[in-house]
Amino acid sequence: MLVHVNHCLILWYLCIAFMIIGVRVDSYQDGETTAGDIAGLTGIIAILAAWLFGTYWLRRWAARPPSPRARLKDWRRDLTALANGFLPSPSRDATFASIITPRNRRVREYPRFIGPGVEFGTLEHQRAKSVRWHYIAVALPAPLPHLILDATANNRRGSDLPVDVGRSQRLSLEGDFDRWFRVYTPTAYGADALYVLTPDVMAALIDEASGYNVEIVDDALVFFTPTIVDFGSPEHWEAVGAVLSSVVPRILAKAFHYVDERVPGQEVPRALTAVRTALADPEVAWTPPAPRIGADGRRLDVRDPETGLAPILRAIGWFALLVFLYPVPGIFAFAGFMSVIDGH
The missing domain is CATH 1.20.58 (Methane Monooxygenase Hydroxylase; Chain G, domain 1)
Structure with a gap:
């Protein structure tokens, strides 16, 4: 600069x-x-x-190159990750699908730490106005309907979600959960959201993940917040560990047993199909149905502010500024x- x-x-x-x-x-x-x-x-x-x-x-x-002190800080951070079973693996491209990794934007994931079925770190949008997210992404054993939880703790002048979600998709839950999270789910999948957000899951989210927005999309569970995290501090590692040990296992269990009966061929629960597969005649080839989500439940109705006329006007303004600063x-x-x- x-x-x-x-x-x-x-x-x-x-x-x-x-x-x-x-x-x-x-x-x-x-x-x-x-x-x-x-x-x-x-x-x-x-x-x-x-x-x-x-x-x-x-x-x-x-x-x-970075100073020895800065490099020492990075080495200490990476050694902490290795000691806890995570491999440092930065990426110049998005490694998971989410509302914070839209296809029309380049992203950079650094630092990024990966483990079996999980990754976390800092994600930065590569554009004129830099946006950073601290995130935790977990692979689910099967897809779930699209679900977004907007945490109220990190909202200031309004929602910090990178997209605008239609209010008609807002789902109000029992107790005081609405004070902590605004829940959005496809209109026809309200009961399915209640299957995922059981009282124990809601309690774990409030206790351990109240500072994170949460998105479930296809077979990915993503926690994200605009807070800049310094992985050189132990409290941030402890916060990630609390989410992975307390919240994630409960949602993984819901994904394993969930069945969208709106999709033909999904009526038989997967646990039962696994038993039938084990007891079936070995000479009879039979494959249990792949879990799928109905078309109405795959995606919420959202609007990306970075599409339409606004980004075009912003690009024109940026170009005009560069012309004024250099060619003129x-x-x-x-x-x-x-x-x-x-x-x-």
Whole structure:
């Protein structure tokens, strides 16, 4: 960032300096260059040479590797992950599907730690306005209907969800759970959401995951929050461990036994089909039905604010800003310089 700001300032410095001399030569000196103009031009070039020398060292400073202290912090973090059974594995692409990993945006996952069926870390959107999420993603044994829980603890001026969810899909639950989470589920799948969000699951979510938004989509369970997490601190590891040990097993059990009977061929529970498979004649080939979710339950009706006219206007504004910062001063600096050179 400092390098880019420096380059922009150099262009504006040249623009102002050359335009002042150029206007003086053309407007007040009838196109003639005087000794004072040559002296001024020499001073401008001398300052530019010193500035470019400083720019060289600034670029070298910006390109240097992390300091030993920063690297030591990263090594300690990675060793902590290895000691707890997780492998450091950063990724430049999204490794799971969620509302925080839309297809139209590039993401970077760093740091990222993986274990059997689970990963967690920090996810950053690669765009002009950087957005970071601390996340925990868990693979479910079978898909569940789409479900979003918007935690109220991390809401400030409104929901911090990256998408707008239709209010008609809001589901109110018993007790004071609504004070902690706003629950959204497909309209026809309210009873299925209650199957997942049993009292023990709700209690575990309030006790151990009240700071996380939660999404269940297909066979992925994702906890995410905009809070920046420093994995060099033990409390963050303990918070992840509490979610994985207290909340996740309860939802995994629900996913294993859930059956969407709206889908033809799903009427027989999977536990029963497993028994029938074990007792079946080995000469008879029979495969239990793959668990599936009905079309109405696969996705909530959501709207991504980054689609439509708004991102187009934002891109146009960003392009106009770059033109103002770089080409405009460059063109006027060149015009002013040529006015001085053409003087006689």
